[in-house]
Amino acid sequence: MATQPQSTPARTLKLDISTANRRTTVTCHGKLTHETVDSFRETVKPLLERSSSVVLDLGDLQYMDSSGLGTIMEIHTSAQKENCDFRLMNLSKRILDLLALTNLKSVLKMEGNLL
Numbered sequence: 001m002a003t004q005p006q007s008t009p010a011r012t013l014k015l016d017i018s019t020a021n022r023r024t025t026v027t028c029h030g031k032l033t034h035e036t037v038d039s040f041r042e043t044v045k046p047l048l049e050r051s052s053s054v055v056l057d058l059g060d061l062q063y064m065d066s067s068g069l070g071t072i073m074e075i076h077t078s079a080q081k082e083n084c085d086f087r088l089m090n091l092s093k094r095i096l097d098l099l100a101l102t103n104l105k106s107v108l109k110m111e112g113n114l115l
Contacts, residue, residue, distance in 0.1 A: 058089070
């Protein structure tokens with residue numbers, strides 16, 4: 001009996017990092033989910049020690065689950081401990097709605113375009 005290959009959703013997250021004048025921008029592409037939060041955390045947390053400001057550009061983030069949201073809050077808390085300014089930019093309506101629903105919209109700093 002032959003089995004057909006199942007198509008699996010992309011479980012990828014790609015991060016582009018740029019730094020200028022101790023301000024680091026992390027542009028997120030793909031999905032921030034329970035499958036990708038460990039690599040996200042391992043990449044972003046060390047940046048908090050080396051930068052005076054870290055900005056997450058979420059304009060190309062296709063999906064974020066509760067693990068992704070929890071990890072962003074973990075990074076936010078770590079940034080406060082490191083005295084690092086932490087912000088989100090280019091948020092989609094879906095992510096803005098998620099932040100509003102969880103009452104985190106007033107906790108996190110946002111800048112730039114809200115898509």
